Amino acid sequence: MSTVHDAWAGVMMNNYGTPPLALVSGKGAKVTAEDGQELIDMLAGIAVNSLGHAHPAVVEAISTQAQRLGHVSNLFASQPEITLATRLGERFAPGDDTVRVFFCNSGAEANEAAFKLARLTGKKRVLAAHHGFHGRTMGSLALTGQPSKRKDFEPLPSGVEFYPFGDAAYLRTLIEMNPADTAAIILEPIQGETGVVPAPEGFLKQVRELCDEFDLLMIVDEVQTGVARTGEFYAHQHEGVLPDVVTMAKGLGAGMPIGACLARGKAAQLFGPGSHGTTFGGNPVVCAAANAVLDVITDGFQDSVRAKGELLAEEAKNIPGVVDVRGRGLMLGLVLAENIAAKVVAQGLKEGVILNAPAPNVLRLTPPLIISEDEIHEAIARIRTALERTTA
Structure with missing residues (x-):
């Protein structure tokens, strides 16, 4: 049986290339791929899903x-x-x-x-x-x-x-x-x-x-x-x-x-x-x-974004291979020691984390603003593993 991913190239123009995964559902800061894999979404549709997936409000x-x-x-x-x-x-x-x-x-x-x-x-x-x-x-x-x-x-x-x-x-x-x-x-x-x-x-x-x-x-x-x-x-x-x-x-x-x-x-x-x-x-x-x-998005909510952004930045700075973290709040760029960002993004999918590479040596993190501290800790662990396995 053909998967959604396999069917893409047969019907879509090639301006995006063929995506590596087909996603079928999401809840909060996590999404599920058609093969059942659950991933932490650290991109949020490129800063679009501000309240995550399927927010009840x-x-x-x-x-x-x-x-x-x-x-x-x-x-x-x-x-x-x-x-x-x-x-x-x-x-x-x-x-x-x-x-x-x-x-x-x-x-x-x-x-x-x-x-x-x-x-x-x-x-x-x-x-x-x-x-x-x-x-x-x-x-x-x-x-x-x-x-x-x-x-x-x-x-x-x-x-x-x-x-x-x-x-x-x-x-x-x-x-x-x-x-x-x-x-x-x-x-x-x-x-x-x-x-x-x-x-x-x-x-x-x-x-x-x-x-x-x-x-x-x-x-x-x-x-x-x-x-x-x-x-x-x-x-x-x-x-x-x-x-x-x-x-x-x-x-x-x-x-x-x-x-x-x-x-x-x-x-x-x-x-x-x-x-x-x-x-x-x-x-x-x-x-x-x-x-x-x-x-x-109240003033208190914005305070939480700043706090979570500081947590994410501090933890990202401790990842081996990350030489700088720039940005503000929950819009961060992890600057890598090597031009391997695209490879890390691909490896990240295998580790269960969605990332983005806007530059050869930069990973962009724009997670849902409702991401929890526990999810931040887990995402950092998965990014660390993706970097380690990319450079191994």
């Missing part, structure tokens, strides 16, 4: 809303959408009644919306970071500072120029080359797809100061870092910075497809009727799931 919210009202398009309003927009605005800029939200289906779409907002200022230049990642659609790819991902799809939308991540002096020089036509600076607080590389301390504040000085939009991509992943609801809040635009997705829906672009002040008024849209954005079922996520 999310399951209940989806089921209840699906029985009431499933889809309305953007021609009608629904209460889950309005409630979610209100709550996200309060988390973004408390007390600021200028905040407005655009809902979509993914992080790439959220960044497309932010790119369009920048163009609607009437200025064309957008400054993006080398090695940054903002998505794979043509617009979000234009903002992505990774030539290997861009080269097969050029020419991309024009007007994007790149700066070294963390170099405020270079940014100033770049702006001053044409300040009158510079619309925005976009960045990630932590570059996830490059290997979990945090912005240098103080860099976000320097970007905020430059945007204020030259009247630019500060756009912060929180697609991977948002929704308490780093221990604050938004990672930029660690530095006390308030962007003009923030994009998010991944953990917001706890597995359901949702993206959001939030803007405040004059940036919030740039879209007009007909200037942008998406059929499924703001879907009531998906918004109900996101509201359930916000119910769970």
